[in-house]
Amino acid sequence: MAEKKPKLHYPNGRGRMETVRWVLAAAGVEFEEEFLETKEQLQKLQDGNHLLFQQVPMVEIDGMKLVQTRSILHYIADKHNLFGRDLKERTLIDMYVEGTLDLLELIIMHPFLKPDDQQKEVVSMAQKAILRYFPVFEKVLREHGQRFLVGNQLSLADVVLLQTILALEEKIPNILASYFPSFQEYSVKVSNVPTIRKFLEPGSKKKPPPDEIYVRTVYNVFMP
Template sequence: MAEKPKLHYPNGRGRMESVRWVLAAVGVEFDEEFLETREQLQKLQNGNHLLFQQVPMVEIDGMKLVQTRCILHYIAEKHHLFGKDLKEKTLIDMYVEGTLDLLELIIMHPFLKPEDQQREVLTMAQKAILRYFPVFEKALREHGQKFLVGDQLSLADVILLQTILALEEKIPSILNSFPHLQEFSVKISNLPTIKRFLEPGSKKKPPPDELYVRTVYNVFMP
């Protein structure tokens, strides 16, 4: 039996959370080695485990993969979440790249000064409502399927749902003007593997708190 993938990252969402989402969506169990100190990170770096000296890093299939998008692409390709042909792959890639741009704002939010956080929530809402969500609303309306691309779950669906739910934690009304995205969110959330990941006790990480922020600073700040 193949070894479970092992994820190396602090115990929180950050850029690793998308990897957890995708592994969970395809029903792959994984282990985690949480980084809590600068010394743990340096040990990985000194052992030549990190190609560019940074995490996320995932040990999978005898490889040590870094760079979040690369990790996501590998898992998606391996588990048939990356479309049936070049056209579908390219469309999925465009949707994912756009969604990750929005998700990056959410990832960085806990590290802002308190006085800047509320202003950034407004910025996130504006970008989601005016730039990103109209793209997906139109795609779902015109496609006529519950998935963004083709007739099966793809990486684009998983990352979009992750981003929607993270935004709804901060702005519960974010989908009020997007009925197709509302329907999409419900349907994808109820797929068996994803439903399990959304239940209490899964490896889905909670919203970042002060402990997570302190841990990140301890690990990454010299």
């Protein structure tokens, strides 16, 4: 009997669910999606006790209804050998992921800023990436000389970092080429992992950059 595909519950856009899509795709796992478009759909999940903390993302997987993005990511990564081989590796992966998600959160929230604030935030994101975040990962890769961040194999840390790099490059083209050319080589290598390369191809379930329709849908679903 075939294993049931995970089902993702979220609006039809990136947000905090996009990282879950990335990790499932990197693991080679096919998934289904049920898009939230109205407050009523969200309320139905809440009333049916499907959301432990009344929030999405929510992923139905292995008979569970998982919420809280980091917990979802940990479960998928651990199940599909993307979370290290021992406690030390898992801790390093978790540390790198937490740092990357700090930067990714700025990118996720950017479309919801007022127009006058969006360009200022792009400048702020660039500064933080260049001065705080990307130098850390460039140093890690340079010091151990391996292809991936931890254990010389693809992990959750690589997947989340690549997602963040590509999302940032949509707003700031050539940021790696201009400031971190050696780090750019890493980005290309991870992009060419077969499962990730497939996810990056047209027609995949990777979501496009947020547009006005997505922003409006998020407000329709979540705002009182």
